[in-house]
Amino acid sequence: MQAAVVAARPGVAMDESIPTLRFSQLPTAARVLWAKSGETTGHGLLAHLLDVAAVVETMLEIEPKTSTGWASTRFGLPVDVVTRWLAAIAGLHDFGKAIPGFQAKWPEGMQGDEDAGLAFPPIACSVEAHSCATAALLGKPLTTVSATEAGWVRHAVQAISAHHGYHFLLDEVNMAVPRGEPRPWADARHAILRTYWNVLSPIGIPTRDELSLPEVNWLAGMTSAADWIASNPEWFPLGERHDDLTAYYADARNRAARALEEIGWSKAFILLDSPSDTDRLLARIMGHAASSVRPLQQVGDALLHGVKGPALLLVEAPMGEGKTELAFLAYLRLQAANSHRGLYLALPTQATGNALFRRALTFLRQFASGPLDVQLVHGGAGMNEEIRHLRGIANDPQESLSASAWFAQRKRPLLSPYGVGTIDQALFAVLNVKHHFVRLWGLANRVVVLDEVHAYDTYTNGLIVVLLRWLRALGCSVVLMSATLPQARRNELLRAWGVGEFELPELDYPRLLLADNGGVRGERFAARPLAPVHLSSVAEGVESLADVAIEQLAGGGCGALIVNTVDRAQRLYLHLRDRLGDAADLQLFHARFPADERAACERQVLASFGTGGERPARALLIATQVAEQSLDIDFDFMLSDLAPVDLLLQRAGRLHRHERCRPARHRQARLWVAGLNREVLPELKDTAWGYVYDAYILLRTWALLRDEAVLDLPGDIDRLVQAVYSDAPLPDDLEAAARERIEVGSYGEYLAKVKNERLAAQHIAIDPTEEPQSAYLHRPRGNEEGEGTGLENRTRLGRESITLIPLEVVDGGWCLRRDEEPFSPDQPLPDGLARRLHDRQLKVSRTWLVKRLKCAVVPLAFQHPALRNCYPLPLQQGRYAQDGVHLRLDDKLGLVYEPADGANKEGA
Numbered sequence: 001m002q003a004a005v006v007a008a009r010p011g012v013a014m015d016e017s018i019p020t021l022r023f024s025q026l027p028t029a030a031r032v033l034w035a036k037s038g039e040t041t042g043h044g045l046l047a048h049l050l051d052v053a054a055v056v057e058t059m060l061e062i063e064p065k066t067s068t069g070w071a072s073t074r075f076g077l078p079v080d081v082v083t084r085w086l087a088a089i090a091g092l093h094d095f096g097k098a099i100p101g102f103q104a105k106w107p108e109g110m111q112g113d114e115d116a117g118l119a120f121p122p123i124a125c126s127v128e129a130h131s132c133a134t135a136a137l138l139g140k141p142l143t144t145v146s147a148t149e150a151g152w153v154r155h156a157v158q159a160i161s162a163h164h165g166y167h168f169l170l171d172e173v174n175m176a177v178p179r180g181e182p183r184p185w186a187d188a189r190h191a192i193l194r195t196y197w198n199v200l201s202p203i204g205i206p207t208r209d210e211l212s213l214p215e216v217n218w219l220a221g222m223t224s225a226a227d228w229i230a231s232n233p234e235w236f237p238l239g240e241r242h243d244d245l246t247a248y249y250a251d252a253r254n255r256a257a258r259a260l261e262e263i264g265w266s267k268a269f270i271l272l273d274s275p276s277d278t279d280r281l282l283a284r285i286m287g288h289a290a291s292s293v294r295p296l297q298q299v300g301d302a303l304l305h306g307v308k309g310p311a312l313l314l315v316e317a318p319m320g321e322g323k324t325e326l327a328f329l330a331y332l333r334l335q336a337a338n339s340h341r342g343l344y345l346a347l348p349t350q351a352t353g354n355a356l357f358r359r360a361l362t363f364l365r366q367f368a369s370g371p372l373d374v375q376l377v378h379g380g381a382g383m384n385e386e387i388r389h390l391r392g393i394a395n396d397p398q399e400s401l402s403a404s405a406w407f408a409q410r411k412r413p414l415l416s417p418y419g420v421g422t423i424d425q426a427l428f429a430v431l432n433v434k435h436h437f438v439r440l441w442g443l444a445n446r447v448v449v450l451d452e453v454h455a456y457d458t459y460t461n462g463l464i465v466v467l468l469r470w471l472r473a474l475g476c477s478v479v480l481m482s483a484t485l486p487q488a489r490r491n492e493l494l495r496a497w498g499v500g501e502f503e504l505p506e507l508d509y510p511r512l513l514l515a516d517n518g519g520v521r522g523e524r525f526a527a528r529p530l531a532p533v534h535l536s537s538v539a540e541g542v543e544s545l546a547d548v549a550i551e552q553l554a555g556g557g558c559g560a561l562i563v564n565t566v567d568r569a570q571r572l573y574l575h576l577r578d579r580l581g582d583a584a585d586l587q588l589f590h591a592r593f594p595a596d597e598r599a600a601c602e603r604q605v606l607a608s609f610g611t612g613g614e615r616p617a618r619a620l621l622i623a624t625q626v627a628e629q630s631l632d633i634d635f636d637f638m639l640s641d642l643a644p645v646d647l648l649l650q651r652a653g654r655l656h657r658h659e660r661c662r663p664a665r666h667r668q669a670r671l672w673v674a675g676l677n678r679e680v681l682p683e684l685k686d687t688a689w690g691y692v693y694d695a696y697i698l699l700r701t702w703a704l705l706r707d708e709a710v711l712d713l714p715g716d717i718d719r720l721v722q723a724v725y726s727d728a729p730l731p732d733d734l735e736a737a738a739r740e741r742i743e744v745g746s747y748g749e750y751l752a753k754v755k756n757e758r759l760a761a762q763h764i765a766i767d768p769t770e771e772p773q774s775a776y777l778h779r780p781r782g783n784e785e786g787e788g789t790g791l792e793n794r795t796r797l798g799r800e801s802i803t804l805i806p807l808e809v810v811d812g813g814w815c816l817r818r819d820e821e822p823f824s825p826d827q828p829l830p831d832g833l834a835r836r837l838h839d840r841q842l843k844v845s846r847t848w849l850v851k852r853l854k855c856a857v858v859p860l861a862f863q864h865p866a867l868r869n870c871y872p873l874p875l876q877q878g879r880y881a882q883d884g885v886h887l888r889l890d891d892k893l894g895l896v897y898e899p900a901d902g903a904n905k906e907g908a
C-alpha cells in the first residue's frame with residue numbers, strides 16, 4: 001500500500017501506461033489468485049478487494065459526514081475525497097491471501113495457480129494466516145516513505161488486517177512474511193496492487209500523521225462489517241462479473257447499494273427536522289398529549305439548547321421523574337446539533353431492556369419519516385415479540401421501522417443505528433474479544449444512554465469509565481442516568497469525559513449537568529414530592545415476611561416482596577401459596593425461568609402492576625432484583641430484603657409510583673425491610689445476602705437507616721446515599737460490637753475487594769490513549785462470556801455461567817415438552833426447531849453444575865448455529881439427577897436446586 005500511496009497524485013492514476021483496465025489484461029498468475037473458493041474458479045482476489053471497497057464507499061456515502069470527519073481532519077482531505085481513500089485502504093484487507101500457504105487451502109484453486117506458473121515450496125506454505133500476512137506484506141517500510149508517512153500507513157494496515165477478529169502483535173506480523181517464496185508470487189501481488197489502485201484512483205495525498213487507537217479501531221470495525229457484506233454470494237456472486245474493471249467496480253457499487261437496502265442500512269437523516277418546543281416534543285415522544293412537562297424535562301431541554309459539539313449529560317433524579325423521556329428528547333437535540341448516526345440505550349438487565357424497547361418503539365414511530373432499523377441487543381433478544389413482529393415486516397414498504405435479520409446475528413446488532421440492550425453489549429467493545437472494534441465502530445458518532453449507572457460493582461464501573469473515554473474519542477454524546485450517585489463515583493465518571501472536579505458547579509439534588517465544547521454547566525430542578533414512605537423492620541425469615549404480607553393483604557391492594565436470591569423467592573412463593581390458596585393473585589418473577597417463560601412473566605407483571613391492564617384487587621409479586629430497575633410498575637405496599645441503600649431506595653420508588661385510588665389501608669406508603677432490626681445486626685450468611693452484596697455496604701446501610709422512621713422522597717435520597725458510601729461517621733450510639741464488625745471486620749474486606757476489582761478492570765480494558773501497536777501487548781485475547789471455550793473476557797465479575805436448554809427425555813429422543821414430537825440429538829436440527837430451542841435458554845452459574853455440564857459431550861443437534869454455546873439439560877419428568885446433581889424444572893417456580901450431599905450450599 002505504501003508504494004501506492006507515494007505514487008498517487010491528485011487526479012493522476014498510479015500507472016498511466018495502462019490505457020484500459022480489464023481482468024483479461026492481468027498477468028495470468030495475478031488473475032488466478034483466488035479469495036473465495038467455490039464453483040469452478042471461485043472468486044478472484046482482485047474482484048473481492050474491489051467488492052469490499054465498493055461496500056465501504058457506499059456505506060460511507062450514506063453515513064453522516066460527521067462519522068468520517070476525523071479522517072478528513074487527520075488526512076487533510078475533503079470528506080468526499082477521504083471517502084474514496086478509506087474505501088481503497090479497507091479493500092486491501094485480504095491482500096495477504098496472495099501467498100502460497102493460503103492458496104494451497106483449496107485444491108482446485110491451487111491447481112489453477114500452478115498452471116499459471118506459481119510454485120508451492122513447502123517452506124513458503126508454512127505461513128497460512130492471510131490476515132496477518134496482509135499486515136506483513138503491506139506494512140513493510142519502504143525507503144521512499146518518510147517515517148511520519150509510514151506511521152499512518154502502518155496503523156491503517158494494522159486496522160484492516162484485524163478483520164478476522166483480533167489485532168496482531170508485532171512478533172506475529174514478523175513471522176507472517178512468507179519465506180522461500182519464488183519471485184512470481186511477489187510479481188503477481190504487485191500486479192494486483194497496481195491494478196487495484198488504478199481502478200480506484202484516489203486523489204490527493206493524506207497528510208503525514210499517525211492514527212490514534214480509536215481511529216485505528218474505527219477503520220478496523222468498518223472493514224470487518226464491509227467484508228461480511230461483500231462476502232455474501234447472494235449479494236456478490238462469484239466470478240468476474242465484468243471484464244472491464246471500471247464497469248466491474250460500478251456494478252459492485254450498485255450491488256452494495258442493493259445489499260445495504262436489503263439489510264435496512266439506509267441513509268442517515270435527522271429525526272428532528274424542524275424547530276419544536278419542549279411541550280410539543282414530549283407529546284410526540286410519549287405518543288400522546290402529555291399532561292404536563294416535568295421540571296426535569298424543562299430544565300434539561302433548556303440546558304441542551306445551543307449545545308456545542310458532542311456532550312455528556314448527567315441526570316440525577318428520583319424515580320418516576322421522566323428520565324427516559326428526557327433521554328429521548330436529548331437524543332433529538334444532540335442529533336440535530338451534531339448529526340449523530342443513531343441511539344443506543346444501555347440497561348443493566350435483559351428485563352429492563354425489554355421494557356424500554358417498547359417505549360423506544362413508541363418514540364421512534366413518532367419521528368420516523370423514513371426507514372429506521374432498530375434492534376434489541378442482548379442474548380435473549382430473539383424471543384422478544386416486538387422484535388419478531390418487526391422482522392416479519394422488514395420488507396414491507398409501508399412500514400417505517402424494521403429490525404433486520406442480518407443485524408440480528410451475533411456481533412452485528414450494534415451496527416444498526418438504533419438499539420436497546422444491556423450495557424454488557426457496549427462494554428465488550430473495550431475488551432479484547434473477537435471483533436470488539438466492530439462494536440466500537442457501531443457505537444461511534446452515536447448518542448449512548450447509560451441508565452441506572454449506580455447499579456454496578458467496582459469492576460463493571462471501571463469498564464464503564466473506560467467506555468466513556470472511548471465514546472468521547474469516537475465523537476459520541478452520552479447521557480448518564482441515575483437516581484443518585486455516590487460523589488466519588490460521579491466524579492470518576494465525569495473525569496472520564498475530561499471534566500475536572502474544579503469545573504463542577506455546586507448543585508443540590510436533584511440535578512442536571514451538561515459538559516460540551518462550551519464548558520460545564522448545571523441546574524437543579526424541583527422534583528415532585530413523593531408520598532412519605534413509612535419504614536418498618538421485619539425479621540429475616542421467610543415466615544416473618546409472609547406474616548406481614550398476608551396481614552397487609554387483608555385490606556386488599558397489591559404488594560411486592562423483593563428478595564435478594566432466587567432460592568429465597570421460591571421458598572417465599574411456596575409458603576405464601578400454601579397459606580393463601582386462591583385468596584390472592586400470586587406472581588413469581590426471577591431470572592431462573594427459561595427465556596420464553598421469563599418473558600411471559602415479565603409481560604404479566606407489567607399487565608398487572610403497570611400503567612395499563614387490569615389491576616388485581618388482591619395480589620402479591622414475589623421477585624428478585626429483576627423487578628428493581630426500569631420497570632414502570634406500582635405497588636400499594638412493599639417488603640424487601642436488606643440491600644445497599646441506593647437499591648433499597650430504587651425498590652421504594654415502586655411504591656405509590658402512579659396516581660391511583662388506593663385501598664383505605666394503603667393510603668400511606670409503607671416499606672418493611674427484613675434485617676433492619678435496630679438491636680440486632682442482620683444475618684448475612686444464612687440469608688446469602690453477603691454473597692450478593694458487599695457486607696460493608698449492607699452493614700453501613702443498616703447502621704444509618706435503622707433510626708429512620710419515614711423516608712421523605714426525593715429529599716432523603718441523596719442524603720442517605722452519600723452517607724452510606726462516604727466516610728461519614730457511624731451513629732454515636734452504635735454498639736461497640738456492631739461498630740467493630742463494620743469498621744474493622746467488613747471494612748478491610750471491602751477495601752481489598754474494591755482495590756482488586758479496580759485493578760482487574762484496568763488490566764483487562766483497552767486504553768484508548770495507548771499507541772496502536774502496543775495497546776494489545778498485555779490484553780489477552782478472550783471470548784465473550786458464554787462464547788466458546790478457553791479464556792473469557794467478562795463484563796461482570798462472578799461465578800462462571802452456562803446457558804442451558806431444558807429438554808425432556810422420551811422414547812425416540814428429546815422433545816421440548818412431553819406432549820411434542822421427539823427429535824434425535826444425534827441428527828442435525830431444522831432451523832425452526834433450533835430457533836424454538838434457543839428461545840428456551842436458561843443461564844445458570846452454580847459452580848458444581850457448570851463444571852458438570854460443560855464436561856458433557858455436545859450432541860450433533862446442538863451444533864446448529866442458533867444453539868452455539870448452549871448445552872442440553874436432559875430432564876426426565878422434569879428432573880435431572882446425576883452424580884449428586886439434583887435439579888427440577890417447575891412450571892411455577894422455574895429451575896429449582898434440590899439439596900444433595902451439600903452440593904447446594906452456595907449463594908444466589
